[in-house]
Amino acid sequence: MGLVTATVERSDTATSAGVPWYLWTAALAVTSAYVGGYWDISWHRSIGRDTFWTAPHLAIYACGVLAGVSSGYLILTATFGRSSSLKPVSVRMWGLSGPLGAFISVWGGVAMLASAPFDNWWHNAYGLDVRIISPPHMVLAAGFFAIEIGSVMLLLAFMNRASDDTRRALRWLFLYVGGTWVAESLLLKLEYILRPAMHSALFYLIVATGTVFILAAVAVASARRWACTIMAAVYTAFGLGFLWILPLIPAEPKLGPVYNQVTHFVPWEFPLLVIVPAAVFDIILQQTTRWRPLTRAFVAGLPFLVVFVAVQWPFANFLMSPAARNWLFGAAYMDYGTRPTSSYARFVFFPSETATQFWVRMSLAAVMSVLMTWIGIHAGRAMQRVRR
CATH class of the missing domain: 1.20.120 (Four Helix Bundle (Hemerythrin (Met), subunit A))
Structure with missing residues (x-):
C-alpha cells in the first residue's frame, strides 16, 4: 500500500x-x-x-x-x-x-x-x-x-x-x-434560523440537526486538534466575507412589490456563533479519546448545545438592538420584499412558544445533539479506515 x-x-x-x-x-x-x-x-x-x-x-x-x-x-x-x-x-x-x-x-x-x-x-x-x-x-x-x-x-x-x-x-x-x-x-436551513427565531427552541433543534454530526465525524476522522474550531472558522470567515463584501456591489430590484429601496446586494445575517461551542467540543473530544462513544457523545454533545444557547441567545438580543444596525454586524440590511409589518423589519422575535413547547423542543435539541455526536463519532472512526 x-x-x-x-x-x-x-x-x-x-x-x-x-x-x-x-x-x-x-x-x-x-x-x-x-x-x-x-x-x-x-x-x-x-x-x-x-x-x-x-x-x-x-x-x-x-x-x-x-x-x-x-x-x-x-x-x-x-x-x-x-x-x-x-x-x-x-x-x-x-x-x-x-x-x-x-x-x-x-x-x-x-x-x-x-x-x-x-x-x-x-x-x-x-x-x-x-x-x-x-x-x-x-x-x-x-x-x-x-x-x-x-x-x-x-x-x-x-x-x-x-x-x-x-x-x-x-x-x-x-x-x-x-x-x-x-x-x-x-x-x-436559512429560512428556519432567521434572527427573529433565535429565542425559540426550534431554532436550536434545527441548528443541532446535522451540524454536530459533521463536526464530530470530520474531527474524529482527521484526528487533528482543534478540528471543529477550524471548520467553524471556515464557516465564520465565509459568512463575514459575504456580509462585508456583497453590500459593496450595486444592485436594484427587477421584481415587485418593493417594500424597501435596495441599491446594493443584500447579504444574509451575521454568522451564528458556532465557533464558541465548537472550541468547547474540541476540548472535550481531546480529553475523551479513550472513552466509549455513547459516553463521549453525552459529555460532548450536551455541552455543545448548552454553550451555543449561552452565547447565541444574548447575541440575538444584541442583533435586535440599534447597535447592530451597521456594516459590521449587518442587522439593518433588508431585502426588497421584506414587509414593514414583519417581525424581521420591526426587529422583534417571533411570537413565543408556550412553556411546554419550548421545553419539549429544547429537550429534543439536547437529544439530537447527543445523537448527532454519537453517530458522528462512529462515522469518524469508520472514515479513518477508508483507503479506496
Missing part, C-alpha cells in the same frame, strides 16, 4: 506539498457551489429572480462540472490506464474502476446538472418563488451534498494512505472541505 501511495503522489502531484490536482479541483468545486448558493440567495433578496444565466447560477453548476471532470479523470485513468497506480486502491462499479469518492462525486455532478432544467421549468410553471426548500432545489442540494461527501471520501482515501508530510497538507484541505460542509448545511 505504501508503494502504491508513493507512486500516486509522484506521478499525480501538482504541488510541492504532494496534493494531486484533482483533490484541489474537488475543493474548488464545493467552494464554487457554496459561494454560488449564498450569492444566489442574495441575488433573490436584492434583484429577484433574473435569467437562468446569472453569475451565481454559473458558479453553482460549475461545481458539477468541476467534480465531474476531476472524478471522471480518476475513473477513466483507473479503468483504462495500463500502468495506473490507482488500480490497486480502487473499487469496481458498473465495469469501471476508481476511488469510491469519485463515483459518488460523478453521481452528484449529474444530479446537479439535471436540476438546472428542472429548476427553470419549475419557475416557468409555478412562478418566480424565492423559497430555498423546493423540489428542484432539493435535487440540486442532493447533488451538491453527494459531491461534498464524495470529496470527503476522496480526500480521506489519499490522506489515510499518505506519508506524514503529504498527510499534513491533505488534513488541512480535508478540514477546509469539512468547513464548507458545515457552511452549506446551515445555508440550506
